[in-house]
Amino acid sequence: MAVAEMRGRGWTFEGILDVDWHICSFELLRRLREQGIPITDEELGKYCMTNVDPDFPKKVQKGDFIVAGENMGYGHDHDHACRSIKGAGVAAVLCDSTNANFLRNSIEHGLPIVECPGILEATKPGDTLRVDLAAGVVANLTQEKVFHFRPYPPFLLEMIEAGGLYPHLKKEIAAGKY
Numbered sequence: 465m466a467v468a469e470m471r472g473r474g475w476t477f478e479g480i481l482d483v484d485w486h487i488c489s490f491e492l493l494r495r496l497r498e499q500g501i502p503i504t505d506e507e508l509g510k511y512c513m514t515n516v517d518p519d520f521p522k523k524v525q526k527g528d529f530i531v532a533g534e535n536m537g538y539g540h541d542h543d544h545a546c547r548s549i550k551g552a553g554v555a556a557v558l559c560d561s562t563n564a565n566f567l568r569n570s571i572e573h574g575l576p577i578v579e580c581p582g583i584l585e586a587t588k589p590g591d592t593l594r595v596d597l598a599a600g601v602v603a604n605l606t607q608e609k610v611f612h613f614r615p616y617p618p619f620l621l622e623m624i625e626a627g628g629l630y631p632h633l634k635k636e637i638a639a640g641k642y
Contacts, residue, residue: 467576467625468598468616470555472527474587477516480538483545483566486516487537493544505573508544509551526553529593533559533584536577537566546570556595558583558602571620574628578602580611597621 477486484490492511496503513520513530530549536559537545546569549557556576560583570577578595580602587593591606600615616624626632636642 467555468596468621470527470529470595470597472529472555472593473525474529474531474558474589474591474593474604475513475517475520475524475554476531476584476587476589477513478533478584480535481516481532482539483537483542483563484539486513487545488512488548489515490540490542490544503544505547505551507551508548509553512548512552512554521552524552524554527555528553529595530554530557531559531584531587531593532557534561535563536561537563537570539563541565541569543569543573546573546575550575556597558587558593558595560584571624572629574624574626574631576616576624578613580613583611586611597624 481487488508488511510521550573556578558578558580560581561579562577567577576597586607586609587604591604594603594605597616598621600613602611623629623632626635
C-alpha cells in the first residue's frame, strides 16, 4: 500500500504529549549517547511512548497509528520524538491539533501528521483506521466514522514516500534534477 493510503490500528493517547517526556524522554537520548549507542530511529522506537504506556513498543505493529488530542508534540523542537514514533513502526499520527515544530520535524523525517479535530474522541484503542493522505480522508472502519482534512500536496507525498527530506533530496540528485 502506498504511503498516501494506509490502514492499521489506532493507539489512543489523551492529554498533552510532550516531545521530551511523554513521546521519548530527552534524558533517554542523553543516556544512549553516553553509552555510545547509535541513535537510530529503530533504537529510539524501542522507547516510544514508554513514559505513558511502558508496553507500547511491544504492542504497536508496523502501519498502526497514534491517535492523540490537542497540541500533539508539545514542547521543544527536538526531532527525536518523531524519529521514535517512526522507529516504532507507526505509519502516521492522527491528532486533534499539533505543534508547528513537531509537524515540521515529523514531515521532514517522513512521518505524516494529520490534524483532525474530534479524532481522539471518535477512536477507541484498537479501532481499524484507514487514512488517505492524497484524498484528505480518515475513516474509522470500526466506528463507521469519516473525517476530512486538507489533503497532502503531491510534493509532500513524494517526500514522505522517499522517507523524509534528505532521502528525497538524494533521490532527486541521483535523478539529475539538481
